[in-house]
Amino acid sequence: MSVSPEWILFWVSAILLLFSLLSCTFAVIGVYRFGFVLNRMHAGGIGDSLGMLCAVSSALIATGLRMDSLKLLLLILFMWFSSPAASHFLSQVEYFTNEHLYRYTDRRGKAGQTNGKEQTGGWI
Amino acid sequence: MSDKLQRILEGDVELLENVSDAAEVPDSPREELKQQRKEFVSRVYQRSEMERIARAEKKSFLLLYRMVAVVSCLLLIGVLLFTVANIPRYGEENPRTLEVVRRYVEQGLQETGALNIVSGMILDYRAFDTLGESHVLFTALLCVMTLLLLDKKTIRGGALDDYHRVRQDTYFDLSKDAVIRLLGTVLVPSILLFGVYVILNGQNGPGGGFSGGAIIGAGFILFATAFGFEQADRVLSRKVLSRIVFCSLAFYSFAKGYVFFTGANGLENHIPKGTPGAILSGGLILPLDIAVGLVVACTMYGFYSLFKRGNIGGDRTSSGQ
Numbered sequence: 291m292s293v294s295p296e297w298i299l300f301w302v303s304a305i306l307l308l309f310s311l312l313s314c315t316f317a318v319i320g321v322y323r324f325g326f327v328l329n330r331m332h333a334g335g336i337g338d339s340l341g342m343l344c345a346v347s348s349a350l351i352a353t354g355l356r357m358d359s360l361k362l363l364l365l366i367l368f369m370w371f372s373s374p375a376a377s378h379f380l381s382q383v384e385y386f387t388n389e390h391l392y393r394y395t396d397r398r399g400k401a402g403q404t405n406g407k408e409q410t411g412g413w414i
Numbered sequence: 415m416s417d418k419l420q421r422i423l424e425g426d427v428e429l430l431e432n433v434s435d436a437a438e439v440p441d442s443p444r445e446e447l448k449q450q451r452k453e454f455v456s457r458v459y460q461r462s463e464m465e466r467i468a469r470a471e472k473k474s475f476l477l478l479y480r481m482v483a484v485v486s487c488l489l490l491i492g493v494l495l496f497t498v499a500n501i502p503r504y505g506e507e508n509p510r511t512l513e514v515v516r517r518y519v520e521q522g523l524q525e526t527g528a529l530n531i532v533s534g535m536i537l538d539y540r541a542f543d544t545l546g547e548s549h550v551l552f553t554a555l556l557c558v559m560t561l562l563l564l565d566k567k568t569i570r571g572g573a574l575d576d577y578h579r580v581r582q583d584t585y586f587d588l589s590k591d592a593v594i595r596l597l598g599t600v601l602v603p604s605i606l607l608f609g610v611y612v613i614l615n616g617q618n619g620p621g622g623g624f625s626g627g628a629i630i631g632a633g634f635i636l637f638a639t640a641f642g643f644e645q646a647d648r649v650l651s652r653k654v655l656s657r658i659v660f661c662s663l664a665f666y667s668f669a670k671g672y673v674f675f676t677g678a679n680g681l682e683n684h685i686p687k688g689t690p691g692a693i694l695s696g697g698l699i700l701p702l703d704i705a706v707g708l709v710v711a712c713t714m715y716g717f718y719s720l721f722k723r724g725n726i727g728g729d730r731t732s733s734g735q
Binding site: 368371372378379 | 601
């Protein structure tokens with residue numbers, strides 16, 4: 291079997307795609323199996339960052355250099371910008387509203403500090 | 415008897431007034447107890463009777479309600495099945511409906527100058543429909559403003575100060591967060607640029623006024639969330655927003671009215687079609703796309719702002735903040 295550049299590119303992209311499938315599977319399993327929300331976010335983040343990166347770079351390698359490649363790169367950039375920010379705000383909501391945060395972490399959340407007596411804020 | 419009668423005789427007027435009929439004054443505590451019990455029993459009986467009647471009414475109403483629901487559902491199902499049975503089968507040629515479609519597909523490019531047939535349809539052949547949709551958005555914005563806008567009377571009553579006090583207490587005033595400021599710095603220009611691209615590309619490819627306007631509106635919402643409404647006010651205050659919406663709708667109405675007038679009377683409308691594929695092509699489609707996009711963006715941002723703080727943009731006129 292001859293080793294041509296197309297052959298190498300195909301297998302690289304295939305392995306990347308399989309790896310992204312694997313990480314997305316881990317993400318799904320983690321999201322369903324973990325009980326606590328921050329653990330779930332961690333598991334979901336694997337699919338959001340690693341799985342997305344591998345899938346898009348596999349598509350990049352498979353299609354070769356074109357105008358579309360730039361769009362795919364921009365996709366990675368924007369996903370990596372917005373996804374951690376969304377996770378940041380989600381975890382902040384958890385920190386501010388969960389009264390029993392000390393059961394899962396070594397911190398008391400903002401709501402746990404006041405023993406839940408004070409009304410915690412919402413989005414206005 | 416003796417006790418009360420004696421007090422009445424001694425001049426206790428209150429007791430006299432309370433007792434209207436001397437015969438009703440019970441003679442002994444035993445009699446009093448009996449009467450109380452009788453009253454209680456009759457009251458309970460009355461109440462249970464009323465409850466029984468109410469329950470029966472509710473039951474009959476529920477029965478009627480269910481019957482009407484079943485009958486109307488059956489009617490609806492029948493009408494829908496009848497309609498489905500009457501439409502032509504999939505893929506079958508129906509000269510009555512295909513005439514319009516064939517005209518759109520075959521002569522759309524020539525007649526409208528737009529590569530995107532859908533844009534040619536919604537902004538040229540059926541522009542009146544799109545005008546109505548834009549006015550629906552405008553009317554929705556007006557309704558939300560009527561319901562939620564804090565007017566001067568309310569502000570003078572101190573409602574806004576309470577509002578700000580509540581706002582300061584919350585933990586989630588996002589405009590003070592460093593993360594969202596960085597996010598806004600990076601993302602807002604790209605989102606706005608992409609929205610402009612989608613609007614300007616409407617006649618040549620997928621896109622158009624509605625989708626591009628929604629993207630621009632989302633970008634403005636992110637901007638207002640990240641940097642506060644006072645900053646967003648510098649670009650899109652309430653006055654500017656209402657002027658933009660009015661001018662867009664007026665331009666749309668006049669431009670399309672002109673085209674309809676000339677077209678109905680067999681005149682030439684002197685609007686160049688341009689070469690298909692260029693940005694400046696498609697006759698009126700591009701300007702109308704821009705007008706629709708502006709209306710959609712302003713409506714989205716206005717909704718967000720009104721629902722979030724009861725005003726479009728910041729409120730410099732108020733005493734607080």
